[in-house]
Amino acid sequence: MTIFIPHRVRMVNRLKLFHTEPMGQKEEKGSSIRICLIWINVKQVEMPYVRGQLKENKRTFVCSSVLDLRPSDLRYVKSGFTMLELLVVLAIVIVITTISIPTIDAMTSPKHVLRKEGRNIMQLMTEARMAAINRKVKVDLRIDSETREIRMVEARRFQTVETENSFFQAPEISTGIFEKVVAFGEDYEIESFTADQIQTDEKTEESGFQTENPYPETVESSDPPAVSFTHFGGSNGGGITLIYDDIRLSISADILTGRPKVVHLISESKRSRIP
Incomplete structure (x- = not known):
């Protein structure tokens, strides 16, 4: 067929x-x-x-x-x-x-948002530390709670002298040269803290994203800086707390090395019991 x-x-x-x-x-x-x-x-x-x-x-x-x-x-x-x-x-x-x-859900959670913005603060601390070491100056990080800004300011400049017993002269003048800023939105709050408010057994976190370079200007402030970096790389041990949706992220600079790290602060009730 x-x-x-x-x-x-x-x-x-x-x-x-x-x-x-x-x-x-x-x-x-x-x-x-x-x-x-x-x-x-x-x-x-x-x-x-x-x-x-x-x-x-x-x-x-x-x-x-x-x-x-x-x-x-x-x-x-x-x-x-x-x-x-x-x-x-x-x-x-x-x-x-x-x-x-x-x-x-994890990408939109408050912890993820704080971790992302916290890397900007840690990057600013790292740049302030390197600027203090390379240029032999004192660099401060000052916060403005109203505008929610963190400013990196060259506070004092050191000058070398030709003596046998001294390498650096006392700070010559207070320059106050404004160099860089990190700004946050209206949903954030920023606070400063000192070294005696930090617990000593906390984990650290690596630095992350860079920030924009602002135009140079001078800054005059009578408030103490949140963090100060010296010309040998150390710091005063202070730090900055970033608050978002009632969750806090505290970042400080190590006193000896000046490297940024994530810390936990001692609560007010525990701090009042410390002699």
Whole structure:
């Protein structure tokens, strides 16, 4: 038995011609089915098939390929999605949702926001320390609670002298040159603290993002600086507390090395009991 699958083409002279077998031939038992792809020239053949059967008039068609298949090899394939494919897609969506929702919540949590802004403070402390060492000056970090700004100011400049017993002269003048600033939004609050308010058994955190460079100007303030860095790299041990959504993040500079670190402050009740 021969099954003809008609296709329309424009050029038939380039294809090899085959003479088709007459329709209606009985299939012998156990024989295979010949499947021919028939390319019909539209200009020469008018309605070559009606309801899946060829007309009585015999024509010469083009058979591009002949496949010998058994009837059991032919399967009806239905287009669409199977239940297994839908279950796989549903499982992938559930896994992605389970992973993404906690990540989004963590990125918008107050602790994550404080950690990100705290890296700006630690970076400013690091730059103030390096400026004090490289230029042999005293650099202060002053805070303005009203404008929520932390300013890096060159407080005093040292001058070398040619003596045998001294390398640096006492601070010459108070320069007050404004160098850099970190500003926070209205949702934040900033406070300063001293070294005696710090607990000594807390973990540290690495510094992070850089801040913008402001235009040079001078700053005059009678308030004590939150942190002061000396020309040998040390500091006064003070620090800055950043408050957001009733959560506090306190960052101080080490007294000996001047490196910034995250600390926990002693509460007011515990501090009052300290002799």
